[in-house]
Amino acid sequence: SQTIHQWPATLVQPVGSPLSLECTVEGTSNPNLYWYRQAAGRGLQLLFYSVGIGQISSEVPQNLSASRPQDRQFILSSKKLLLSDSGFYLCAWKRDRDHEQYFGPGTRLTVT
């Protein structure tokens, strides 16, 4: 069976500090991978998605970036965090050409 992991589960960072959130998927190969952000009481905003290693599509211009160094690893980064980067970050995957998305447990980021 497939599982998706995210870490850390929670993170408190000061404004201007760097960020690295990691997502890994087990039990499948060549998944499509996604990063979403959910602000309090809001829906999910698609940030990045990737259909393969080194292939990253950015949906929202901002101070975040994403990388996919390995087939089942997706990393969300920032060089300098802003207060507005606070939120709940969710990673998701789906099989290529399949329809259904599966989500990780999320990372709660608070920028102080």
Add this chain to the structure above:
Amino acid sequence: KQEVTQIPAALSVPEGENLVLNCSFTDSAIYNLQWFRQDPGKGLTSLLLIQSSQREQTSGRLNASLDKSSGRSTLYIAASQPGDSATYLCAVSPSGYNFNKFYFGSGTKLNVKP
């Protein structure tokens, strides 16, 4: 760009009641529509997925319908239980080369009172 709206934003019902959650989208050219459940502080759990060629899907007490032409989907929950309390989100993926993208509504927060 696809816009997804969910009404109501919050709903409180007594246990046992049947209820309907609504999802509307602005562009009817969709690839599929998916309903999710989210418990507080948790990730999303997939409930039902309707492909663009389908009109409805059922799983247990849940039934989701899709009317592409009018840009609407409903999630019907029969005989609601306190354990159904959660936020329900719908997401659509567009047809065409962007079918790998998903656009989410802001969710309906459901509270089922015992």
